[in-house]
Amino acid sequence: MLEIKDLKASTGDTPILNGVSLSVKAGEVHAIMGPNGSGKSTLAQVIAGHDDYAVTGGSVEYKGRDLLELEPEERARDGIFLGFQYPVEIPGVNNAYLLKAALNAKRKHHGLDEIDAFEFLKLAKEKMVLLGMDPKFLNRGVNEGFSGGEKKRNEILQMAMLEPDLAILDETDSGLDIDALKAVAHGINSLRSPDRAIVLVTHYQRLLDYVEPDVVHVLSAGRILRSGDKSLALELEEKGYDWVKEAANA
Amino acid sequence: MSVLALPDKALRTAVRELPENALAANRQAALARFLERGFPTTRLEDWKYTDLTSIADISQRWLESGAPTATAASVSGRVEEIRAVVGIDWIVIGNGAIVDGTHIAGSEGLSIATFSELKHAPGYEHPLADLNAALLPDGLHIHVHAHSHHDRPLGLLFVDGADSQPGVTQTRVFIELDEGSQAQFVEYHASIGEADHYANSVVELSLAKGASADYVRIQARDGGHTQTHRTAISLQASSTIRYSGFDLGGRLVRNDLDIDIGGKEATVLVGGLYIAGDGQHIDNHVRIDHRVGPARSEQEFRGILGGRCRCVWNGKAIVQPGADGTDAEQSNHNLLLSERAEIDAKPELEIYADEVKCSHGTTVGQIDDAALFYLRSRGLDKQDAMRALTRAFGASIVSHSPIAAVADHLTEIVERRLTALTEDSDA
Ligand SMILES: Nc1ncnc2c1ncn2[C@@H]1O[C@H](COP(=O)(O)OP(=O)(O)O)[C@@H](O)[C@H]1O
Numbered sequence: 001m002l003e004i005k006d007l008k009a010s011t012g013d014t015p016i017l018n019g020v021s022l023s024v025k026a027g028e029v030h031a032i033m034g035p036n037g038s039g040k041s042t043l044a045q046v047i048a049g050h051d052d053y054a055v056t057g058g059s060v061e062y063k064g065r066d067l068l069e070l071e072p073e074e075r076a077r078d079g080i081f082l083g084f085q086y087p088v089e090i091p092g093v094n095n096a097y098l099l100k101a102a103l104n105a106k107r108k109h110h111g112l113d114e115i116d117a118f119e120f121l122k123l124a125k126e127k128m129v130l131l132g133m134d135p136k137f138l139n140r141g142v143n144e145g146f147s148g149g150e151k152k153r154n155e156i157l158q159m160a161m162l163e164p165d166l167a168i169l170d171e172t173d174s175g176l177d178i179d180a181l182k183a184v185a186h187g188i189n190s191l192r193s194p195d196r197a198i199v200l201v202t203h204y205q206r207l208l209d210y211v212e213p214d215v216v217h218v219l220s221a222g223r224i225l226r227s228g229d230k231s232l233a234l235e236l237e238e239k240g241y242d243w244v245k246e247a248a249n250a
Numbered sequence: 251m252s253v254l255a256l257p258d259k260a261l262r263t264a265v266r267e268l269p270e271n272a273l274a275a276n277r278q279a280a281l282a283r284f285l286e287r288g289f290p291t292t293r294l295e296d297w298k299y300t301d302l303t304s305i306a307d308i309s310q311r312w313l314e315s316g317a318p319t320a321t322a323a324s325v326s327g328r329v330e331e332i333r334a335v336v337g338i339d340w341i342v343i344g345n346g347a348i349v350d351g352t353h354i355a356g357s358e359g360l361s362i363a364t365f366s367e368l369k370h371a372p373g374y375e376h377p378l379a380d381l382n383a384a385l386l387p388d389g390l391h392i393h394v395h396a397h398s399h400h401d402r403p404l405g406l407l408f409v410d411g412a413d414s415q416p417g418v419t420q421t422r423v424f425i426e427l428d429e430g431s432q433a434q435f436v437e438y439h440a441s442i443g444e445a446d447h448y449a450n451s452v453v454e455l456s457l458a459k460g461a462s463a464d465y466v467r468i469q470a471r472d473g474g475h476t477q478t479h480r481t482a483i484s485l486q487a488s489s490t491i492r493y494s495g496f497d498l499g500g501r502l503v504r505n506d507l508d509i510d511i512g513g514k515e516a517t518v519l520v521g522g523l524y525i526a527g528d529g530q531h532i533d534n535h536v537r538i539d540h541r542v543g544p545a546r547s548e549q550e551f552r553g554i555l556g557g558r559c560r561c562v563w564n565g566k567a568i569v570q571p572g573a574d575g576t577d578a579e580q581s582n583h584n585l586l587l588s589e590r591a592e593i594d595a596k597p598e599l600e601i602y603a604d605e606v607k608c609s610h611g612t613t614v615g616q617i618d619d620a621a622l623f624y625l626r627s628r629g630l631d632k633q634d635a636m637r638a639l640t641r642a643f644g645a646s647i648v649s650h651s652p653i654a655a656v657a658d659h660l661t662e663i664v665e666r667r668l669t670a671l672t673e674d675s676d677a
């Protein structure tokens with residue numbers, strides 16, 4: 001589904017990704033771990049199409065097509081979803097509007113009619129119940145005045161509505177209490193299917209107790225230093241990242 | 251040339267050829283004052299950013315072509331369009347002539363008459379008000395009787411047409427709200443036609459003790475047309491005005507809103523939204539004079555600017571000696587969609603009393619790139635995302651507009667402008 005080869009990206013003159021290769025197949029869950037500042041969010045943003053970052057080398061293929069030539073909205077409509085580490089507050093644009101516009105953009109791309117207002121509300125409320133969200137959040141500005149945990153749940157709500165083929169969740173588990181974490185994990189697990197792939201960017205083993213990854217990668221200084229199965233995450237938790245760095249340098 | 255004058259002789263002739271009525275003597279007096287001063291020029295502080303040269307030029311060409319009056323028929327299409335979408339009672343003033351609607355005068359608690367019938371001589375000295383008084387065929391006088399309450403908004407449709415020759419029109423309305431009365435007004439400025447046009451209007455509102463008015467002004471002139479518009483509102487004790495102004499069209503537009511607070515416990519709430527695209531110049535000058543306290547005034551103007559355009563906002567609050575207990579707030583926020591858009595924003599406070607609460611804030615910003623990317627990452631195309639963000643920026647003004655009957659139409663024409671603007675901004 002996603003083939004990243006020797007990807008290099010920079011912002012201004014500063015290189016951030018220094019040759020990342022990653023292959024994610026349908027049905028898989030990958031976890032990307034790594035110290036702060038190692039380039040995890042940058043990788044996620046480059047996949048989503050943020051133009052703050054210039055790709056200076058390598059390639060990204062998604063469903064067999066060159067992803068890098070698509071606009072961010074085209075990527076989204078074709079099934080890529082990025083759960084932001086820092087979801088943006090957009091006062092005055094309400095949540096329901098965004099969900100509906102996003103859903104309809106995707107439906108249009110697939111040659112479907114717009115969802116009708118009743119169906120939409122039913123669907124949104126259903127998903128909100130699943131995530132333990134109050135339906136009144138629909139009428140609030142996007143993330144406006146939401147707590148950290150509410151913002152993360154809202155990201156998962158959008159994901160649940162859009163049912164992406166490839167979801168990249170950037171530290172969606174950070175700052176969540178245990179109930180919120182369970183709700184988010186539940187949201188992610190209900191998306192799991194043989195046709196979909198999920199990439200979790202995380203610092204903690206905690207989320208991985210609920211959403212079991214097939215592959216775990218360690219990203220450091222813009223490179224993947226090591227990949228392994230879920231036991232790698234446990235090892236990291238125990239020994240820290242320095243251990244991986246030392247092993248890589250040796 | 252140091253003054254922006256109009257040719258004496260042609261102007262005198264134009265005034266002389268107006269319909270003979272009770273306003274004749276007043277026209278001559280106003281004409282004399284205008285001839286002495288001419289149009290305001292950019293050397294005046296208040297007119298620094300708004301150059302009326304092109305308006306003087308249109309007026310001159312209009313005079314040279316014999317000061318023709320377009321017929322009311324030429325605007326009837328536009329009138330029907332507006333009637334079809336806003337279902338309120340309209341008084342239509344087409345090309346400066348009162349065309350239709352005075353029958354509403356039959357309503358209980360409301361009298362409508364012309365200035366000439368009432369021998370009401372328009373006062374208010376200002377060069378543009380003088381030009382208006384000099385060339386005014388007739389004015390409209392609306393009288394809301396004491397303690398009468400009107401739930402149905404009354405519409406004032408100023409519609410001008412200039413098809414083949416340059417046009418100039420003068421419109422004037424005086425609204426008198428007697429003690430304890432309540433009424434709602436929609437003032438709509440529209441124009442059509444390919445030729446140049448200059449509309450100069452004056453609206454005066456006088457609110458007696460305890461009166462209350464909701465007022466929405468919508469300016470949706472055709473792209474090539476120009477206007478200068480002056481609104482003077484005076485408030486007595488415990489009276490309230492809720493006023494929203496929307497500038498969505500026109501090439502060169504200058505609005506002056508002068509509010510005089512002459513009674514305790516008066517409340518003034520003003521909202522304004524201007525949306526300007528390529529080639530437009532929109533200037534809003536607001537002056538609120540707190541002569542008496544306690545009283546409260548609040549104004550919030552927002553601007554959305556795209557293409558090569560210029561907008562001006564000048565909000566002045568004056569708190570006169572002894573007007574203690576004044577609470578005056580003013581704010582102006584602008585969203586620039588293009589690097590060629592220019593805004594001159596200036597809040598001014600002149601405070602001569604002690605116990606006052608005054609504040610002002612002005613901001614100029616661009617589309618939030620993070621928000622734009624966030625929306626696009628959800629599948630919205632760039633233009634839809636831009637439109638959502640610009641719509642959100644103006645939403646507080648649109649949603650606080652005090653008259654429900656025009657809310658849908660307003661939303662629609664704002665949306666149309668935003669669509670045009672966000673299309674342009676890609677170029
Ligand atoms: N837009 C940006 N401008 C400048 N520096 C950036 C930008 N985005 C990321 N960086 C820098 O790139 C490095 C990697 O950041 P990031 O991808 O956010 O790391 P992580 O998500 O792994 O913590 C950091 O040093 C960060 O400061």
Ligand SMILES: [Mg+2]
Pocket residue numbers: 040041042085170171
């Ligand atoms: Mg990060």
